[in-house]
Amino acid sequence: MIYKTCRFIEHGLFIQYSDSDYLKFKHCCNMDSYPESQQLFLCREFRGDNFNWSEIFNIKRKIRDDCRNGIYHPICSKCWELQEMETDEDDYFSQLTFSPISKCNSRCIYCYIGNHKEYYNAEEKFDMMAIIDDLQKKNYLRFNGSLRYMGGEPTLMKDFNKITDLFVNNNVPEIYLPTSGIKYSYSIEKACELIPFCNIYISIDSGTPKTYKKIKGINAYHLVLDSLYKYNKHSKNSINVVSKYIFIPKINDNTREIDLWISESQKINLSQMAPDIEYSCVFDDSKEKYLKHLFNLTNYARKKIEEAGLVFNLGVVYRKMMYEWAKKNKERLKNDTNHEIFILDITKLTAEETENILQSIIDKNTIWNKPIIKITAEKEVTDFDEFNNILYLCILFGFKIKLETDAMKKSEMIIEALKIGDIELIADTNGLYFEEYNKYKK
Numbered sequence: 001m002i003y004k005t006c007r008f009i010e011h012g013l014f015i016q017y018s019d020s021d022y023l024k025f026k027h028c029c030n031m032d033s034y035p036e037s038q039q040l041f042l043c044r045e046f047r048g049d050n051f052n053w054s055e056i057f058n059i060k061r062k063i064r065d066d067c068r069n070g071i072y073h074p075i076c077s078k079c080w081e082l083q084e085m086e087t088d089e090d091d092y093f094s095q096l097t098f099s100p101i102s103k104c105n106s107r108c109i110y111c112y113i114g115n116h117k118e119y120y121n122a123e124e125k126f127d128m129m130a131i132i133d134d135l136q137k138k139n140y141l142r143f144n145g146s147l148r149y150m151g152g153e154p155t156l157m158k159d160f161n162k163i164t165d166l167f168v169n170n171n172v173p174e175i176y177l178p179t180s181g182i183k184y185s186y187s188i189e190k191a192c193e194l195i196p197f198c199n200i201y202i203s204i205d206s207g208t209p210k211t212y213k214k215i216k217g218i219n220a221y222h223l224v225l226d227s228l229y230k231y232n233k234h235s236k237n238s239i240n241v242v243s244k245y246i247f248i249p250k251i252n253d254n255t256r257e258i259d260l261w262i263s264e265s266q267k268i269n270l271s272q273m274a275p276d277i278e279y280s281c282v283f284d285d286s287k288e289k290y291l292k293h294l295f296n297l298t299n300y301a302r303k304k305i306e307e308a309g310l311v312f313n314l315g316v317v318y319r320k321m322m323y324e325w326a327k328k329n330k331e332r333l334k335n336d337t338n339h340e341i342f343i344l345d346i347t348k349l350t351a352e353e354t355e356n357i358l359q360s361i362i363d364k365n366t367i368w369n370k371p372i373i374k375i376t377a378e379k380e381v382t383d384f385d386e387f388n389n390i391l392y393l394c395i396l397f398g399f400k401i402k403l404e405t406d407a408m409k410k411s412e413m414i415i416e417a418l419k420i421g422d423i424e425l426i427a428d429t430n431g432l433y434f435e436e437y438n439k440y441k442k
């Protein structure tokens, strides 16, 4: 029968850790970004006592019936996985996602697990092989779909290699593994050699060991580059191994770091590059003010990736959500000012005070109706210590900026603003750096 549904509604089982003594069973991991109260569950509290698959299949049948009648859960109705497809009536799982642990070997500053002490490095409480064995015994497991992992760090799962080997030996056509790349897995190396779509996403988020350490809390930059190199070298398909860079406001959201990320990836023959954005920027309303900057930064990264002859990988979720936001606000993004001029005299301002001023302007006007910020000072603006930080904040908050300079002193932040910001620069034609600034004018 053909109807609009998704492979996870039909035959998906997503097993996820919780902060209590139970696991949660769902269809897929795509709902994870939404509050739990809005998600669909197959079993809210699996405590390992029995495997009540018939109850779970009953729930799935009811949801499949709804799909046949054109009724979709609100999250599913917005999901890119929903499509017309040939289905069958059998009860089995072929789209398996394992996320039973919240252990990790790094502690990223943007990670909700790393920042919750109940989650971070909690013990693995359940035996995934016992679940797989039971499914196999009852003939409820098929290997013609996908094996996916989520975390914590999946490679730290007790039976990670055993589970991966089982699926690889049974020719599963697709594997998805988001990993820190700190612990290298020879089972995944073998999967890369044999499985046509063995998608490995490694978030390196930086182009230098220093920035990597700042984000991840661990010195493992070169180890991770090496994992990217080795998985890629063994990969049957060059599209499989992806280097991911999550833009984090105030941490790695600059073109210098992006350029280094691209050049370091070229050195190890990597072709798939995936810029993404910190997930809270698309969910937390107070961070919507950063989206214009992240959108501009993504466009910069895309241009640089393509100029380098690499591939701008499309498989990351939060960038997709940001693009949806940009599409919805296309006209407003082109003109997001009320055309009034706000004079920002930086003579006595600190960056912290500036941030408060910019925030109060947005609170008063909204992000779509902001005045233009004219940065001025009692003398040449670039002579002030806080100038670069203040200019960065104006870019980060998505303001259109007006700026006059004698261009006698080079400011990397002016160049940054010309590359990714929304700036009208008037530089003195006699200034030493006039020509250089002019090169970057759009």
Ligand code: SF4
Pocket (backbone or CB within 6 Å): 005, 006, 007, 008, 009, 027, 028, 029, 030, 031, 075, 076, 077, 079, 080, 081, 082
């Ligand atoms: S449509 Fe999307 S959100 Fe709904 S079950 Fe499928 S993958 Fe999950």
